[in-house]
Amino acid sequence: MLNNDIERVLITEKQLREKVEQLGKKISSDYKNSDNFLMVGVLKGAVVFMSDLIRCVNLPLQIDFMAVSSYGTSTESSGVVRILKDLDESVEGKDVLIIEDIIDSGLTLSYMYNILKSRKPASIKICALLDKPSRRKVELDVDYLGFEIPDYFVVGYGLDYAGKYRNLCDVCVLKPEIYQD
Numbered sequence: 777m778l779n780n781d782i783e784r785v786l787i788t789e790k791q792l793r794e795k796v797e798q799l800g801k802k803i804s805s806d807y808k809n810s811d812n813f814l815m816v817g818v819l820k821g822a823v824v825f826m827s828d829l830i831r832c833v834n835l836p837l838q839i840d841f842m843a844v845s846s847y848g849t850s851t852e853s854s855g856v857v858r859i860l861k862d863l864d865e866s867v868e869g870k871d872v873l874i875i876e877d878i879i880d881s882g883l884t885l886s887y888m889y890n891i892l893k894s895r896k897p898a899s900i901k902i903c904a905l906l907d908k909p910s911r912r913k914v915e916l917d918v919d920y921l922g923f924e925i926p927d928y929f930v931v932g933y934g935l936d937y938a939g940k941y942r943n944l945c946d947v948c949v950l951k952p953e954i955y956q957d
């Protein structure tokens with residue numbers, strides 16, 4: 777059973793749904809004059825959030841995905857990022873909104889932001905579901921944020937530990953013994 781590994785729920789499915797609707801409304805209003813709106817999801821963690829979010833945005837838009845690997849341990853990133861899968865199409869002249877699951881040190885996203893910015897988009901902004909501000913190592917402007925959370929390692933709603941728990945409907949804290957094994 778997946779649920780047996782959970783210590784507690786940090787953000788419920790209902791809270792997530794309400795927040796995603798709010799973010800969708802704000803994004804719909806901010807991008808209403810864009811004729812080239814592209815949402816870029818960061819694989820794999822952002823997939824669940826992004827699939828809910830795009831259905832709350834009432835505008836024409838396109839989606840694309842990028843996969844990056846950040847060298848480091850399973851719970852900590854080093855900031856050295858390798859592109860595992862690049863975007864399918866050019867971002868030049870587009871209004872790019874990067875969709876990320878969680879910002880921790882900020883190193884991964886800051887690296888991606890700089891790469892995409894160098895490709896001459898018309899504009900570029902960041903939308904993240906979760907943020908752990910206490911862990912930040914680089915300055916990063918987050919334009920749309922779901923929730924600030926304390927320094928817990930969380931899983932669910934797309935976020936994994938060792939590839940698992942992405943299909944949980946809530947954002948959860950794992951039992952300590954799961955990491956200690």
Ligand code: 5GP
Binds near residue numbers: 880881931935937
């Ligand atoms: P950063 O480069 O900001 O330190 O790390 C960002 C990436 O680390 C996130 O996109 C995510 O993949 C992973 N990460 C950071 N904190 C957590 C967490 O609490 N839970 C999970 N599952 N992944 C995290």
Ligand code: MG
Binds near residue numbers: 819820876877878
């Ligand atoms: Mg991520």
Ligand code: MG
Binds near residue numbers: 821935936937
């Ligand atoms: Mg992960």
